Amino acid sequence: MSLILIRNHMTKQQKIEKDKNAQEKILDAARKVFTQKGYAATRTRDIAEESGLNLALLNYYFKSKENLFKIIMREKMKGLFGVLVPVLNDTSLSLEEKLQLIAYNYIEMLSKNPDLPIFVLSEIRNNPEGFAKNIQASKSLKEAHFVQQLHERRPEIHPVQFLFSLMGMVIFPFIAKPVFVSSGLLPENQFAMLMEQRKVMVPVWIKIMLETKTINI
Amino acid sequence: MSLILIRNHMTKQQKIEKDKNAQEKILDAARKVFTQKGYAATRTRDIAEESGLNLALLNYYFKSKENLFKIIMREKMKGLFGVLVPVLNDTSLSLEEKLQLIAYNYIEMLSKNPDLPIFVLSEIRNNPEGFAKNIQASKSLKEAHFVQQLHERRPEIHPVQFLFSLMGMVIFPFIAKPVFVSSGLLPENQFAMLMEQRKVMVPVWIKIMLETKTINI
DNA sequence: GTCTATAACCTGATAGAC
DNA sequence: GTCTATCAGGTTATAGAC
Numbered sequence: 001m002s003l004i005l006i007r008n009h010m011t012k013q014q015k016i017e018k019d020k021n022a023q024e025k026i027l028d029a030a031r032k033v034f035t036q037k038g039y040a041a042t043r044t045r046d047i048a049e050e051s052g053l054n055l056a057l058l059n060y061y062f063k064s065k066e067n068l069f070k071i072i073m074r075e076k077m078k079g080l081f082g083v084l085v086p087v088l089n090d091t092s093l094s095l096e097e098k099l100q101l102i103a104y105n106y107i108e109m110l111s112k113n114p115d116l117p118i119f120v121l122s123e124i125r126n127n128p129e130g131f132a133k134n135i136q137a138s139k140s141l142k143e144a145h146f147v148q149q150l151h152e153r154r155p156e157i158h159p160v161q162f163l164f165s166l167m168g169m170v171i172f173p174f175i176a177k178p179v180f181v182s183s184g185l186l187p188e189n190q191f192a193m194l195m196e197q198r199k200v201m202v203p204v205w206i207k208i209m210l211e212t213k214t215i216n217i
Numbered sequence: 218m219s220l221i222l223i224r225n226h227m228t229k230q231q232k233i234e235k236d237k238n239a240q241e242k243i244l245d246a247a248r249k250v251f252t253q254k255g256y257a258a259t260r261t262r263d264i265a266e267e268s269g270l271n272l273a274l275l276n277y278y279f280k281s282k283e284n285l286f287k288i289i290m291r292e293k294m295k296g297l298f299g300v301l302v303p304v305l306n307d308t309s310l311s312l313e314e315k316l317q318l319i320a321y322n323y324i325e326m327l328s329k330n331p332d333l334p335i336f337v338l339s340e341i342r343n344n345p346e347g348f349a350k351n352i353q354a355s356k357s358l359k360e361a362h363f364v365q366q367l368h369e370r371r372p373e374i375h376p377v378q379f380l381f382s383l384m385g386m387v388i389f390p391f392i393a394k395p396v397f398v399s400s401g402l403l404p405e406n407q408f409a410m411l412m413e414q415r416k417v418m419v420p421v422w423i424k425i426m427l428e429t430k431t432i433n434i
Numbered sequence: 435g436t437c438t439a440t441a442a443c444c445t446g447a448t449a450g451a452c
Numbered sequence: 453g454t455c456t457a458t459c460a461g462g463t464t465a466t467a468g469a470c
Contacts, residue, residue, distance in 0.1 A: 126258060160397050169385045190375070273467095
């Protein structure tokens, strides 16, 4: 009787969660714990506990901690760069449209996955060689449509200089948020609003920088 | 005889290193290993080896791994925010002068300590509570002279929005450098030159953003 | 103060019952 | 497929000789 009562009070989401098989539960838990604490600081026991399952099942389904981590890492890298690369390569978009799309998509995505950048970037620091192998696909970045467009517009600007500015203005706030919140300068509940403003303002600012020729760089 | 020969061939730096006492050698090694690999991934053995001394000495001088880490962390946080806070509070500097000083000082400092930001920011992620306690000093940031100056100039701009842009453009390149180098877009040896350009350009760009009123934010 | 040896503990992985 | 119990190896910290 009480069991039935509980069942009736479960939300749809909870029912879906309950129906997930062990493999998916472990992946969910691994995603959460790895991105929150990084590879070295997470213990397989943390993941097991978070998943509500047993430690032995991790090895049964995924063989090893490192293997499970690689799966999550690949996923996360796709998430972080998948927003950028296709837009940079899209020949049907103007430079201004690329700016707008990248700023908008990144801020949308990062609002849902705020510790994605610090996770990926700090794991790359810990293991740059392993990363170098996984990036071969985007070696085509050198010939990206965006590089040509920028060269036509401002041949003296290094494409990386441009991407540093664009991505810095979009990604950095998510990395630095905890610092500003702790310092008392930024009330937690204002952050989302600032990011909404940035969706609009970053492309405007970058466009202006692009048109500013006061100093040759 | 061979010992004398070696001594004569030692550089001045090496002689200084040799004269350092055990405590300083350990601190040097800890600085290097902790910032490179993060707290969880470094083993006290790594630090001992890097210092050329024995594992037992770490505990003799510093009691525990965690205690040694706290010392390094405090140092590094000072390094990262010490460049920013005094300038923001300096009542003798105009907003433009603050911009220039911060961009210049940060890029100078980060060029010498490139993995400082990712180290500090990722450790804060791993332990936000521990960080919140250490930041009380900069709670005065809310009343910083910079905040007043910005309010007089553009009352509708949130000071954090401004700092996100400034710091993002300065700090983000150092965090993202490995990604761009691995991708083939950025030859390792061009990075320093791009950062030299940024010392000049970031203040110019930010000033322009400050003067742009096309959209109210 | 500095070292070697070892204690005490933790972590990833597996064996084997169900 | 899932669990409990346990192994094997590694890590921090300390005891004790010099």
